[in-house]
Amino acid sequence: xSAQISPLAPKSYAKLTxxxxxxxxxxxxxxxxxxxTDVLFVLMDKGTEVAGVFTKSKCPSAPVxxxxxxxxxxxxxxxxxxxxxxxxxxxxxxxxxxxxxAKIAAKAVNCKPEEIFxxxxxxxxxxxxxxxxxxVLESCAKQAxxxxxxxxxxxxxxTDTFPKxxxxxxxxxxxxxxxxxxxxxxxxxxxxxxxxLSFIFTDAPIAAPVLQALLKKGADNSFNCVTVDGDTxxxxxxxxxxxxxxxxxxxxxxxxxxxSRLKAFKAALDDLLAELAQYVAxxxxxxxxxxTVSVSxxxxxxxxxxIAFAIANSPLxxxxxxxxxxxxxxxxxxxxxxxxPAQRDLxxxxxxxxxxxxxxxxxxxYSEEAASAYMKNAHITISVDLGLGKGKAxxxxxxxxxxxxxxxxxxxx
Amino acid sequence: xSAQISPLAPKSYAKLTxxxxxxxxxxxxxxxxxxxTDVLFVLMDKGTEVAGVFTKSKCPSAPVxxxxxxxxxxxxxxxxxxxxxxxxxxxxxxxxxxxxxAKIAAKAVNCKPEEIFxxxxxxxxxxxxxxxxxxVLESCAKQAxxxxxxxxxxxxxxTDTFPKxxxxxxxxxxxxxxxxxxxxxxxxxxxxxxxxLSFIFTDAPIAAPVLQALLKKGADNSFNCVTVDGDTxxxxxxxxxxxxxxxxxxxxxxxxxxxSRLKAFKAALDDLLAELAQYVAxxxxxxxxxxTVSVSxxxxxxxxxxIAFAIANSPLxxxxxxxxxxxxxxxxxxxxxxxxPAQRDLxxxxxxxxxxxxxxxxxxxYSEEAASAYMKNAHITISVDLGLGKGKAxxxxxxxxxxxxxxxxxxxx
Numbered sequence: 001x002s003a004q005i006s007p008l009a010p011k012s013y014a015k016l017t018x019x020x021x022x023x024x025x026x027x028x029x030x031x032x033x034x035x036x037t038d039v040l041f042v043l044m045d046k047g048t049e050v051a052g053v054f055t056k057s058k059c060p061s062a063p064v065x066x067x068x069x070x071x072x073x074x075x076x077x078x079x080x081x082x083x084x085x086x087x088x089x090x091x092x093x094x095x096x097x098x099x100x101x102a103k104i105a106a107k108a109v110n111c112k113p114e115e116i117f118x119x120x121x122x123x124x125x126x127x128x129x130x131x132x133x134x135x136v137l138e139s140c141a142k143q144a145x146x147x148x149x150x151x152x153x154x155x156x157x158x159t160d161t162f163p164k165x166x167x168x169x170x171x172x173x174x175x176x177x178x179x180x181x182x183x184x185x186x187x188x189x190x191x192x193x194x195x196x197l198s199f200i201f202t203d204a205p206i207a208a209p210v211l212q213a214l215l216k217k218g219a220d221n222s223f224n225c226v227t228v229d230g231d232t233x234x235x236x237x238x239x240x241x242x243x244x245x246x247x248x249x250x251x252x253x254x255x256x257x258x259x260s261r262l263k264a265f266k267a268a269l270d271d272l273l274a275e276l277a278q279y280v281a282x283x284x285x286x287x288x289x290x291x292t293v294s295v296s297x298x299x300x301x302x303x304x305x306x307i308a309f310a311i312a313n314s315p316l317x318x319x320x321x322x323x324x325x326x327x328x329x330x331x332x333x334x335x336x337x338x339x340x341p342a343q344r345d346l347x348x349x350x351x352x353x354x355x356x357x358x359x360x361x362x363x364x365x366y367s368e369e370a371a372s373a374y375m376k377n378a379h380i381t382i383s384v385d386l387g388l389g390k391g392k393a394x395x396x397x398x399x400x401x402x403x404x405x406x407x408x409x410x411x412x413x
Numbered sequence: 414x415s416a417q418i419s420p421l422a423p424k425s426y427a428k429l430t431x432x433x434x435x436x437x438x439x440x441x442x443x444x445x446x447x448x449x450t451d452v453l454f455v456l457m458d459k460g461t462e463v464a465g466v467f468t469k470s471k472c473p474s475a476p477v478x479x480x481x482x483x484x485x486x487x488x489x490x491x492x493x494x495x496x497x498x499x500x501x502x503x504x505x506x507x508x509x510x511x512x513x514x515a516k517i518a519a520k521a522v523n524c525k526p527e528e529i530f531x532x533x534x535x536x537x538x539x540x541x542x543x544x545x546x547x548x549v550l551e552s553c554a555k556q557a558x559x560x561x562x563x564x565x566x567x568x569x570x571x572t573d574t575f576p577k578x579x580x581x582x583x584x585x586x587x588x589x590x591x592x593x594x595x596x597x598x599x600x601x602x603x604x605x606x607x608x609x610l611s612f613i614f615t616d617a618p619i620a621a622p623v624l625q626a627l628l629k630k631g632a633d634n635s636f637n638c639v640t641v642d643g644d645t646x647x648x649x650x651x652x653x654x655x656x657x658x659x660x661x662x663x664x665x666x667x668x669x670x671x672x673s674r675l676k677a678f679k680a681a682l683d684d685l686l687a688e689l690a691q692y693v694a695x696x697x698x699x700x701x702x703x704x705t706v707s708v709s710x711x712x713x714x715x716x717x718x719x720i721a722f723a724i725a726n727s728p729l730x731x732x733x734x735x736x737x738x739x740x741x742x743x744x745x746x747x748x749x750x751x752x753x754p755a756q757r758d759l760x761x762x763x764x765x766x767x768x769x770x771x772x773x774x775x776x777x778x779y780s781e782e783a784a785s786a787y788m789k790n791a792h793i794t795i796s797v798d799l800g801l802g803k804g805k806a807x808x809x810x811x812x813x814x815x816x817x818x819x820x821x822x823x824x825x826x
Contacts, residue, residue, distance in 0.1 A: 091772060125742040234749055336471045405817075
């Protein structure tokens with residue numbers, strides 16, 4: 001963990017209220033870090049439905065392999081997350097470590113191993129000694145409380161400088177349900193289906209296939225729109241658990257994505273996912289500025305997203321942001337290299353509300369002074385209109401600072 | 414220009430001998446820089462054949478548009494290059510500036526404007542005042558000498574810390590011909606057909622279509638294998654000029670790519686292009702290490718190249734190189750994110766001759782000490798074997814240091 005907290009961290013946190021059917025505890029298992037919690041154990045009521053989206057990496061971690069397989073049966077009783085070791089590229093030993101973890105956890109909560117979901121984050125290539133969970137998970141199960149959300153978000157941090165958690169309350173019919181979630185991020189961030197690690201919990205009674213559809217769509221507009229460095233982790237995991245405990249309060253189970261009661265829930269979930277995803281960009285390694293890249297007028301939404309990522313991943317655009325330099329020429333370059341339909345002489349580029357370029361040249365009333373003043377903000381929006389069609393996209397990123405190089409040149413994470 | 418010369422710069426330069434039919438001069442036109450040359454004018458004999466490959470950017474510079482059009486007629490009499498202003502994203506004014514430049518140059522050498530080739534490098538989006546070439550090109554034409562190769566390479570530098578030039582002598586039949594070239598690079602470097610700017614000259618009598626074929630193929634294995642930051646310039650230009658002056662010495666003109674006399678010439682040209690392309694990576698902004706990424710065992714050469722670039726462009730791999738950290742987990746990550754066929758459990762990764770990972774896990778005899786010692790070298794090779802097929806590729810890059818962030822956060826180039 002870095003000593004210096006990101007200047008983009010939230011100034012305060014609202015305390016999350018319990019999610020009916022969910023309890024948790026954290027512990028120090030000394031996996032890699034000393035004198036800090038590095039294990040999270042979340043217990044969930046019988047009947048909890050689960051959904052997940054995972055990294056598209058061709059070299060996924062052992063826990064990702066495990067979760068993908070277990071997801072098929074759609075039920076969950078517990079989640080184990082450790083920080084300090086990603087259990088990725090660990091071969092047969094890695095798979096064995098996951099199996100042992102599931103076995104220890106299943107014994108602690110008295111369920112089947114396939115109802116245990118597992119995620120690991122940290123160093124790649126080091127064997128993970130799962131015997132360290134022996135006793136630890138059992139003791140966590142005994143201490144688990146419905147109020148440990150902040151502790152949970154802290155236990156899964158690696159180079160993160162602040163914990164990332166958020167909650168929403170929303171009505172299903174006339175009954176209120178809760179959605180809470182937390183995430184971790186920092187580096188190796190351009191999720192390709194999900195980010196590093198994020199977990200969402202609700203007491204709403206929603207069947208796994210519906211939950212999966214909601215989560216996949218929600219991820220596309222949140223975590224899949226974030227990049228820190230264009231590097232996709234081996235361990236990206238976004239999971240959602242629905243305990244269904246709110247059924248006690250008379251909410252009929254939601255079995256179809258066309259259920260009209262889902263509308264408000266979906267909006268609240270999307271909003272929550274966006275908040276967590278933005279935290280990931282705001283805690284990008286070395287981040288000092290939060291940058292929103294907004295592309296419109298593309299030939300399709302997919303094309304707009306590729307162009308937005310070309311801008312958001314360009315080291316030259318990101319260093320210009322760090323240097324508070326209104327260098328829109330680099331935005332032109334990034335649009336040009338994206339390989340998507342673009343016509344130089346139709347381009348419009350704005351920093352905030354300041355139009356800097358239009359019709360293939362500098363804007364007639366361009367003011368370097370005004371643009372430079374805007375770049376001093378902590379939150380910057382770069383907008384590009386291609387003038388070709390109706391496709392649009394919005395992605396979030398951060399600036400590229402010397403601290404990013406320092407963190408990743410000095411620290412084996 | 415940076416004050417600090419790249420530690421990867423060549424220790425000395427062999428003096429280039431003249432290319433029969435080529436003379437040149439440089440001048441200070443005060444386009445942006447003060448107290449240094451910023452214009453190069455190269456004059457070539459009547460009958461000079463020309464070939465070129467250019468950026469695939471959708472937002473090409475005005476000079477790139479001009480060269481593409483003029484290339485159709487296949488003949489060249491002069492080349493004008495300026496540094497300090499890229500004349501890119503300059504709209505109608507940019508096209509007018511190129512036309513005026515060609516007109517001034519054509520008058521100075523008494524040829525048609527379309528026989529003038531033009532390249533510009535520097536800031537994007539600033540109008541280029543081509544009237545600054547008035548008088549300057551005329552006076553260059555009068556002073557032009559066959560010996561100004563070093564001066565030429567220096568005049569086109571921007572953030573480059575050393576001039577990049579090289580030459581070869583090769584036999585066509587029993588007659589020796591010369592191939593000289595120079596290049597500039599530094600930032601915004603992942604050429605997509607050619608690099609920032611590079612120019613090759615020969616006295617060999619080679620017809621334009623043959624020259625074009627040689628150059629395109631040569632570029633694919635040299636400049637198109639280089640990346641500094643994954644950012645593709647609006648101005649990438651690689652051109653080759655063949656004066657044919659060696660025909661006087663009895664060399665019959667080469668009109669076909671299947672001419673057997675081309676074999677040695679092609680090998681020498683490829684070698685020259687590779688040397689210049691390597692200089693570009695060695696002078697990547699902030700570079701302290703030269704990194705060769707070698708991928709084998711892919712399902713195709715194209716697939717291998719995509720994976721090699723995913724590794725070479727990964728900020729995490731590049732910062733690990735800067736930090737002399739044998740962090741092969743990040744190489745696994747980059748292979749995984751490339752989106753190309755890969756099987757985790759067949760991967761072999763080596764740093765230099767040290768195998769660090771095989772069969773999806775850390776190598777059994779892995780020595781952190783040996784790997785770390787290797788990373789202290791200025792030249793590093795990262796090899797990946799995918800174990801799937803016969804596809805292979807090799808790309809060159811440099812490390813990502815704080816100096817890169819500094820140069821690009823502080824300097825509008």
